[in-house]
Amino acid sequence: MRDLIVFGEDFGGLPSSTQHIVARLSKTRRVIWINSIGLRKPRLNVNDISRAFNKLFGNSKRGYQTINVEPNIEVINIKTIPAPESRVARKLARTLMLQQLGPILEKRCIRQPILWTSLPTAADLAGHLGEHSVVYYCGDDFSSLAGVDHNVVSAHERRLTRKANLILAASKNLYAKFPEEKTAYLPHGVDVDLFSKKAPRANDLPNTGKPIAGFYGSLSKWLDYELINQVCRARSDWEFVFIGPNELTYYPLPQLKNVHYLGPKAHQELPSYSQHWDASLIPFKLNEQIRACNPLKLLEYLAAKTPIIATPFPALEVYSPHVNVAQTAQGFSTELSNVVGQVNHCEDLVNEHSWDSRAQVVNVLLESL
Template structure:
């Protein structure tokens, strides 16, 4: 009989998080129930549409590509009033009543600690994929004490990077780095029709505040013969950068399409600012670029330094020089793919299963 795990994560299928990849990797050994996001900040007026949509969602649904039950919780995020907290717990208990009991409760969000009293016999796992003290879009004042409570309750803590492990500093903390779907990203794909002709310097992911936009603007100006291609939702990219003739913002693409783009980048970029969020990060795209066979040039942060196949630079001039070097002398695509062998999501899932045995011992 399979062990049962309840996962408090983000909305299933909204973006391909590490928790989702890990859930898929262990689903043959563990029966999973996924709970969509319970929030990391109190909602404002701009969130009402999404809240209404979540409120009318069915209580149990098959998520996109989810081979297990996905529960859409009918909760008010980060409730502070005791009566509303009690109501939230009652509502969630009713939604999960026929699905438990659970051997494990996996918390990818610190706010899940408010509901752990519903699962008194379960082993608690805190999976920390981000520095919530630095993550944008988070109510830091309210989330920080929730994370401390969760650390005190957790039987096992898994972190996506050594920087996060050092920050949390608890005895039960293990590093569980992000993985990659090597088969998906290495399988040859035709060049997307909307990629411009000529050399491509590519980045995909949210165009967020932690990207170094002055660095990208300088790159576009100093290499006018190259096309700077940006793929993802625009959250903070200056219009002045997007208006440059050799800068091409293609907008968001679904995760399944990204391999085709990455395989045709001449150089894949990790152009991050030096900030607390990046210090602790271990971006999924880094290993995906490598699995696609890309030359990868990065600004300096711990996870990039530790990953074979990534050219890590310090300073703007060094970044420019390394991009130019890789344009003229690309890294071997076979060597780049070999650098992530053994780092697949199945490998990470097996590591997690071994840690679960440790937590239960």
């Protein structure tokens, strides 16, 4: 089996679908994991300048707790220019990265690996690392993803699409973007053992005797904060818990006694929350990004067996028998009353969509290359 050189996000923290799959592939393949090479040019603010400095000097970002690296995965930080736009900048970035990666692959005797990328900005490296084939794992609609240079990244993605031997699309909307003859539909999976095995109750969950509704994930532009505000105000008989990084420049949650923002948590800690609240929430806005998404948290909520209340979006349809769908704040409030005491039993469905089963499918596809 061929080794992998992987371009993904910074390894660790809240693992992406690429991390879940590659960790399982690494049981039979060596993996060189290159920490994020960026999706947008830095802007003139402290955070962006700091990130650009880290990328230029090969440092990884700090944040979530790092998860254990599998024995066959070597994580590497390289110096780069994030999301180069001009032809000169792209060529300079490619030269800079190749000067670092070439000796690494040579020293480890990695010959004709599979180049796997979940970042379109790796397009200019395709064909220059002696790789056997190129795999593009597309988990997001980068043309609508918040916080990236849409035009620049879309141009990189078009080049990568031409060069890729295999494209893996995480949603049906994404699948429709790419050439059918080399694209496979690969929806997200779930770590069944982590989220279904009984976990202790987190100490910082509210302990007031009221039922708890919870959400984990980024506080970003794709959440419906108007709906959240109305529901939290209408249901003072419930506690509302939010977990994850705030990616906005302001605090978006209602400042109420029954609203608790607990900040980011390590991935392994999430079952200690989702198994012990009474309803799991997915209050998305139906924008272009959400139309193309297949959220990891959906299957994780199902594995935790807690009832789910969600706004409608395309990826939800296949799981609709196991989700309470509401389009309005009134609908959310009604569903909160309906789910009290419920348990979401769908073990067979969850096992069918495990990351182990997803990795088996990918392994077959890689071997077919």
